[in-house]
Amino acid sequence: MKKPKKYGFRRLMNDLHLWLGVASALVLFVVCLSGTIYTFRTEIEQWLEPQKYTITQTKESKFDVDELINTVALEVKGKVTRVTTEDDPTKPYVFTVSTKGDKRGENYYVNPYTKEIMGSGKGPASSFFSTVMKLHRWLLFDSEIGRPIVGIATLIFVVLCFTGMFLWFPKKIKGWKSFKPGFKIKFKSNWKRINNDLHNTLGFYTMLVVLIMAVTGLCWSFEWYRAGLSEILGVKVFGGRDEVKPESGASADAPALSYADAVALANAHFPYQGKTIVSIPKDDKGAFEIQKNDAKRWNQTAFDRIFIDQFSGDIIKTEVFSQKKIGDKIASQIKAIHLGEIYGIYSKVLYLIVCLIATSLPITGIFIWLNKMKKKPKTKRIEV
Numbered sequence: 001m002k003k004p005k006k007y008g009f010r011r012l013m014n015d016l017h018l019w020l021g022v023a024s025a026l027v028l029f030v031v032c033l034s035g036t037i038y039t040f041r042t043e044i045e046q047w048l049e050p051q052k053y054t055i056t057q058t059k060e061s062k063f064d065v066d067e068l069i070n071t072v073a074l075e076v077k078g079k080v081t082r083v084t085t086e087d088d089p090t091k092p093y094v095f096t097v098s099t100k101g102d103k104r105g106e107n108y109y110v111n112p113y114t115k116e117i118m119g120s121g122k123g124p125a126s127s128f129f130s131t132v133m134k135l136h137r138w139l140l141f142d143s144e145i146g147r148p149i150v151g152i153a154t155l156i157f158v159v160l161c162f163t164g165m166f167l168w169f170p171k172k173i174k175g176w177k178s179f180k181p182g183f184k185i186k187f188k189s190n191w192k193r194i195n196n197d198l199h200n201t202l203g204f205y206t207m208l209v210v211l212i213m214a215v216t217g218l219c220w221s222f223e224w225y226r227a228g229l230s231e232i233l234g235v236k237v238f239g240g241r242d243e244v245k246p247e248s249g250a251s252a253d254a255p256a257l258s259y260a261d262a263v264a265l266a267n268a269h270f271p272y273q274g275k276t277i278v279s280i281p282k283d284d285k286g287a288f289e290i291q292k293n294d295a296k297r298w299n300q301t302a303f304d305r306i307f308i309d310q311f312s313g314d315i316i317k318t319e320v321f322s323q324k325k326i327g328d329k330i331a332s333q334i335k336a337i338h339l340g341e342i343y344g345i346y347s348k349v350l351y352l353i354v355c356l357i358a359t360s361l362p363i364t365g366i367f368i369w370l371n372k373m374k375k376k377p378k379t380k381r382i383e384v
Contacts, residue, residue: 010171017163020156022369025362027139027153032362034136035213036355039340039348041129052109052119058089062112065093065259069280071115072097072108081105081280083259087273087295092118137220151221157214161207168204192371199364202357209354216338233327237334246307246316247285254311256281257288265313266290266306277303281310300344301336302329 046053063071069080072095082096082105093112098105107121131140138146170178182204185197218225219237230236257265263278272294279289288310291303307316321329336342340351 010167013163013166017160017167018369020163021160021362021365024153024156024160025366027149028157029359029362030139031136031150031153032355032359034132036352036359038129038132038136039352039355041125041132043348045123045125045129048125049119049123052123053092055090055092055111055113055118057113059113063115065112065263068093068110068112068115069095069259072110072117075117076106076108078102078105081282083278083280084275085278086275147221151218151225154214154218154221158211161211161214164200164203165207168200195364195367195371199361199368203361206354206357209350210358213338213351213354213358216334219334219338230331233331234325235328235331237331239331245289246287248281248287248309248311248316249314250284256310257308257313261313262288262290262308262310265308265315266292269306269315269318270294270304272296286310287316299333299342301333301342 065083065085069083073080076097076099078097078099080095081098084094084096092109095108095110096105097108109118109120110116111118134140137143137150139149140146141149168182170182172178182201185201186193189197215229219229226237230239236242259278259280263276266276266278266288270292272292274293274295274297276293277291279291281287288308289305290308291305293300293303302321304321305319307318308314309316324332330337333342340347
């Protein structure tokens with residue numbers, strides 16, 4: 001009579017992976033699918049309304065931004081709080097305008113050659129992607145209910161990554177041949193073997209990126225997690241929300257700097273071409289905040305930043321991204337890392353592929369579980 005197998009560590013990992021996967025499969029499927037759809041939101045919106053995002057006829061000269069600010073403010077009946085420009089002559093300027101009913105502001109795309117407002121930030125796909133985002137973050141529930149559910153499922157996903165990685169390793173390692181089956185999908189085999197390979201092999205190849213998505217996504221789910229990550233990085237995650245920004249010195253009679261003067265000062269400190277975001281002072285105490293990204297920089301979400309006194313033109317504070325500590329760099333780009341925007345179209349394509357695979361993992365995992373459930377128990381042989 002054979003002795004029963006001991007309940008070892010590998011079996012524990014297998015059971016954790018199985019039952020945690022089954023318990024969280026539906027939520028993870030929805031979260032991954034919605035994340036896949038949301039990856040190319042910007043590109044889809046631009047494809048639906050190319051006339052709003054691209055200037056087809058350019059001219060030799062553009063209107064001064066100060067003049068455009070006044071034009072947009074009068075036409076929209078609000079206050080321009082931010083201006084975003086790019087060196088590409090076919091790209092419109094983006095003016096963020098706040099009104100009494102909308103303090104956060106709405107974006108307006110303006111043709112700098114004609115002063116024409118080409119459209120607002122709201123488009124035919126805005127409501128659709130808003131729903132997708134709510135589905136991704138809260139499962140369309142109230143945020144107080146949906147946020148912890150998604151957060152717990154994401155924590156489980158992290159555990160699944162590590163247990164899955166452990167199970168991917170062969171039981172007995174005898175050189176390269178032991179690992180070889182884990183790197184490929186045997187398409188000529190039966191559908192059960194193919195399903196297993198799709199789950200195990202694709203899960204292995206995407207684990208690192210999936211983990212990055214998960215650990216950054218948890219920042220929106222739990223305050224304790226966000227606080228803990230802030231301690232590890234040495235800087236507050238989402239610290240910009242509570243940042244106390246430098247102020248301009250008091251001045252009774254000095255005229256305020258124009259937009260052009262402030263940008264000229266910023267360009268003297270950051271003498272390169274690239275995307276520029278200018279936050280205009282809200283009142284007499286505010287300062288110009290100018291962010292600039294070097295067009296030659298691989299990282300498209302890494303901005304240098306400068307604060308300029310709106311009256312004296314003095315440089316109050318300067319932040320150079322390359323000089324920041326690694327923790328500060330990561331904390332300032334949590335959203336970009338999570339959405340795959342950090343390296344532009346290249347990281348977005350990678351994220352799209354990984355998200356599609358991540359969406360398939362709960363499905364292939366459930367089929368593995370069902371196939372195991374269907375296995376008939378072996379009947380004991382009775383000797384007479």
